[in-house]
Amino acid sequence: MKFLFMEPFFGGSHKSFALGWQAHSRHDIELLTLPDTFWKWRMRGAALQFIGKKKNYETYDGIITSDMMNLADFMALARKPLPPCLVYFHENQLTYPLFPGKQRDESLGIMNITTALAARRIIFNSRFHRRDFLEGASDFLNRIPGGNITWCEGALAEKSGVLYPGCPFPGGEALPGTPWLNPPLIIWNHRWEFDKNPGPFFKALKILKLKKIPFQLALLGEGGTTVPAAFASARRFFQKEIVTWGYAASRKEYETWLDRGAIVVSTANQENFGISVVEAVRRGCVPLLPDRLAYPEIIPREFHGDLIYQGYKYLPGMLENIILNYSRFIPVRDVLIKKMEQYAWNRIIAAYDTELDLLASHY
Template sequence: MLFLEPFFGGSHQDFATGFTAHSRHDITLLTLAPEYWRWRMRTASLNFLQKINQVRDYDLVFATDMMDVAQFKALAGPDCPPLVLYFHENQMSYPLSAKARQRKPDMDAGLINVNSALAADQIWFNSHFHLSAFLKEVRHLIKQMPAPRPKNMVDQIQKKARVVYPGCRFPSTPDTLASAAQTSPLIIWNHRWEYDKQPDLFFKVLVRLKKRGILFGLAVLGEKYDRYPAVFDQARERLDNEIQVFGYEPSRKTYEKWLAAGQVVVSTAIQENFGISVVEAVRFGCFPLLPCRLSYPELMPEKLHPDIFFRTENQLVEKLSFHLQQPRACVDKRNELSRHMQAFSWEIRALEFDDLLETIT
């Protein structure tokens, strides 16, 4: 099988390396650096085709969303084997930043996603939420098109679409998680340093807790880029006494130790199609406090939804205050959630991937 990853960084890199390491199939992985994403959308297929001697030497192509699959199949010609397209994200439902909203909408990347979905033999999405959001945007896109509008686009996509959850890098057996029973009041924030994770709300809540005199530690572990929201620098000054680590941790072992030391993991995201960072933290013993939206509800056991989800800033303040002041109150629920996340380990998820791929001819 040929695996094409045009944006080999962050969660895309974790997915590609995790799958290739755990699959029982023989996989050739071709990648491009995680930069210039708009150019990747337009030209990744050209780069990959120059690296491939004979595409017919492979029985299947597995590609992710940041490339033009229709272009790849057209240029590969009749020798192109069946192609599975995996959507980590899509460019139509991704929320625009305030600056981007001021510019004229750029539909090019979204159209590439749609054309890729139409060209692929199968389309896999990383959550039910993501699939639903994508189809909703396709319907909206069709309404904006001038007549004559293409027919049956949504049906064509829906017929070959399915949800296949990704795997995560963590132990698949509970006995490796002894350190996850710690109950120190440490808050974990392990998301990308970008506006779509809504860090402004997160830090605003922490400042409110600090003003109440509630003690806590803070581990900000997410990946950051050269340009990031100014609220992070402001938070470093206002929460200096609480911060224990502030920045991306390149050592996987050290990163996991921080997760195991955590009491609670918080997300305030307005964009999340799966949520690997939350699943990882919960697996290592953190209790999740999450917005009641996006992919999160389908990942968490329904009976614990009232404890996990918040709808307002004040609800998050109160739930987080409870966990910090009564750290032993939810130990059993934390352990139950950790076991629930076991299903997302690559050791388990790779089995479904492999079985599904063997059905494609």
């Protein structure tokens, strides 16, 4: 069958996801995209920009789009019936953490709600994200003065489901032998932005350094428009430990650093799935992650005691334990390498294509 994938913000994880689905699906998926700039304008104006791009949408068996689309506007502007639409939520504007001092733009939250209500099917990238969105939508709807519109809550829950995003590594591949570094290499491979919350990470490392516990540090990840000041301070304080700094020049270079890594740490305030962590664990890094967001879903429950920390005060001690007793974690690492394989596109694509089969059946 033939589907149209309209992505208003074609960059980063949104781009990787759209290309991955297109490349692995047994269906024909055509991409219609806009650049990954001015994200608020994309949410507000993508419907206007997309509506004239195709003369006949009825040639498609279904339409796919993301949370960056105002689907209700698009459907109204079409002025005729459209194929059934599926929306994939990478993030949402009801609960996304705000930059310090900023106020939430409520119009973007209601846009997410109306987009979800207009769609035939909505898919979230984790159980955490689905629950977070539904709770955020309920809170928002109950704050609207002058009317009882709680019917929306049931409608949103009924049409929603969860599919973890495919990750850009093939399932079943034989991974290269890991060239272990001594002292062990700690990986940071998240965006350099406020919502990834680097402060507690560097604070924990500072405690270890002052205790003379040796480690090396790979600071990977993409810089945002405003890089947190914690990175500049860390570059000075950890100048002897840092072995690479900044976004890797190629996928091959990035994976080489992951292969050398011993531990990957997150202190994020926003993470609806955690592709960067899954990639690092798949390449042999032992994860140390907070007991919130989507992380408890990714790591099997039997490993939570050693790999999921309850609060930042526990982070330095748990990190020290992994460094000093790394040999004890090698069996855990090997189990997790295999577990992460389930998120490879060629392992998960059948579930995505089943969603498209069901979507088209409503046409």
